[in-house]
Amino acid sequence: MIAAKGLQLRQQRSMLHLQPLTDLKAVRGTEMATGPTMTAQEFEALRPRLGRLALDTIEIARAVLVDGMKTTEAANRHGMTRQRVHGIVQRFRAAAQEVPTGWRRVEVWLPPELAQQVEAMADEARAAHAGTGQSDP
Structure with missing residues (x-):
């Protein structure tokens, strides 16, 4: 009985993952950003504000923010979850909003x-x- 219930839950979860992306956007009520959201110069100006970062992290953020790559594509390309890529991108966006231009980290x-x-x-x-x-x- 417990095994059957577990199988049923797994099937329900997998059915949820098969929903088209357009339906998910409608449920969330938000549109995903497409296209670049900052210039290469703006992106490079952020790097000192974030401290030391792995090269992969920088490449992922640049691909999404400057080159306009979708988070799912960046996640697939770098072998990580979409949520992780979103977190990386949010870290860069937060740096852009929270630290005034020209300020230095000491x-x-x-x-x-x-x-x-x-x-x-x-x-x-x-x-x-x-x-x-x-x-x-």
Whole structure:
């Protein structure tokens, strides 16, 4: 009885995966982005903001964001899930939205009192930038 129930659940799951992509878009109520969403220059400007990344990660993000490749195609090409590719792309998009253009990432070891001062300066700079209402790409 339990084995039959398990088989039935697996069949239901596999039927869900066979739905056409157009039906899934209608259910979600969103359209998937097609085509490039940033230039090669914008993409290269983001790289220092993200720290060290594997070459595959950079290639995947570039393929989707600059070359306009669909996430499913990038996932198949690089042997990973569509969700993983989406996460990589979202990381790049978040970097583009959260860090003002021209800002630099600085990592240093400091005594606790100096670290607190630097963190306070960073908070003040973010607040001042947010107060200007500027929106960076």
